[in-house]
Amino acid sequence: MENFQIIRSFLPKSISDADLLTKYYPALKDSDNSIRYDGKLKNVDTIRAKPRWLLSNIIPKNEESNSNYNRLRNTLSGLKLNTVCVEAKCPNIGECWGGKSQTKHQDSNINILDESNNHQMATATIMLMGDTCTRGCRFCSVKTSKCPPPLDPSEPENTADAIHKWGLEYVVLTSVDRDDLTDGGAQHFYETVQKIKEKNPKILVECLTGDFQGDLECIRKMSLSGMDVYAHNVETVEELTPQVRDYRATFRQSLKVLKLVKEFNPKLITKSSIMVGLGESDQQIFETMWELKNAGVDCITIGQYLRPTKMHMKVLEYFTPKRFELLQEIGEKVFGFKYVASGPMVRSSYRAGELFLKNLILKEQVV
Template sequence: MDNENKYNYEAEKQKVLDKKIKARTTYTKKVEIEKKPDWFKVKLPTGDNYKEIKTELKKNNLWTVCEEASCPNISECWASKTATIMILGGTCTRACKFCHVDTGNPGGKLDLNEITNAAKMVKVMNLKYLVVTSVDRDDLADYGASHFANVVRAIAESRPDTLVEVLIPDFNGVEEHMDTLAKSNPFVIAQNVETVKRLTHVVRDRRAGYEQTLKCLEYYKKKYPHISTKTSLMVGLGETVEELIETMKDLRAIDVDIVTFGQYLRPTPRHLPVVEYYKPEVFEYLKEKAYEMGFKFVASGPLVRSSYKASDYMDHLKAQGHLK
């Protein structure tokens, strides 16, 4: 973004701020934006590779988050041999105000088939990169850390060449359980800060915190420096660009390697409203700033999600000669 466009954007942004300041700070007023901008239009999933993979998954009774979340990037990611799966069941013990996952108490139940199914999926899909994510499981003694680790190990044993990124809960910040996960040696450990510090208490569950997420990411980087760390932020919840930049500074202070920015979309009327749709050029500006600050890899765009084109980081390292 050149200086003139940046100036125009900041002036326009200030006008929006003046009109929506109450919604940005307290959410006592709901700001409704019914129609999505033109840049949210995406093509339906297509291609022989996509159809073949979908058929094979169905035949083997396997499911990806990509399908269940109707991700608009599914054919693009599958074409690059990348996918995302969710473990630890489908019921979360926390209730973040942006998330559409069911909230409740799973009662300590675990599906051990998830371990073998994950290993099976990388073979069926011929994956070179798999993102493993989950709900929060505060009902489990170790918050699900050992189950996560067992999934990572099973994939490594089944297909050693497949790199695994884990998008994990905070395990309540208990270092013993964080160690359990890290010792399974995933390629990337991701934990999402989700939003800027000011909005954390209205966006995330009360048990999740801005400082706790930073503390966890810092712990992984200091104790396991060979593992890359990653986090993601949603935009359009009422934050300012200045706050996003401050968040980036906080992340770089603890040496986070990867950051992504994507537009928040309201899943149902019961969830937080969209305050603003960011323009593509603003996402590009955030990307430029992030690289200037020293992040190793950045993904930024309206349709970017935590695991969007996650394997691009792998390709980036290969191009630089840091990974075979």
């Protein structure tokens, strides 16, 4: 058992002792009044060699899964649509793209239906505005350039057509940063959401956007685009942001975006994501949770940083599954997020189409 002072030492100082005792601390107790959280996340296995739970096959090996993988790759290529799955070297791509009937897993963003046999086939996340980013974050493998190719004016319509034909209920759209454009591509993003909703208003749309350099008009436009979930990632704790993200992407600017979204459209569900394993402390993770909650964020995801190439930042620590479970419990029961997805292979668009978010969105629409 741990006493209050030990629990206190692992939570942000911005939470007062009174609040901990009256609001949060009771939520961490079992019926027998014992404390389940041991307050020592740093002692839950510090691992530096890549552990077994992170070993996965990027390309599926069995014939059926490989067929699904190739089919999705060829379909998206034929539509000239980019996916973050490929460009960001997502470690879940083999499972997502090789997925088959009724299989739900932790990165299911777009549920693409196989019309020939009417079952859930595979998952992907559509990345708008090309495959070249104007920023150079040190954790990301998406290629960069100061002058990416111009936008494809037919992309919003093509994306909406493809999504409509696939018969989706929930779709995730993301994009590269386009600082070369006056509005950061906000209008292009806006038109894509609008066209999707025009073809089927019932499709739930999540958008994972950049910060648009904090431009109020761009954030307002996106907030009022008709999307259902507005996601923007802080990526890491504030202290590590200068080493992890591009110099134009600051922690405070990301918080500003998330706060503005709620001001422009209070009904929108907001979401953010944190990577771990970059050298952050437990205290810094908790402070980040506190900042996000104060910014009005409803849901967060927490996942293990994996080095995409030797040119990128090194992994300093691998969190165990148990440690991720503790972070989830603290996020939901201490900080009060509506939903926390926390796990080694969790990514920012983790289970985007799952039942929880769908029901949450539909419930808010009724209210």
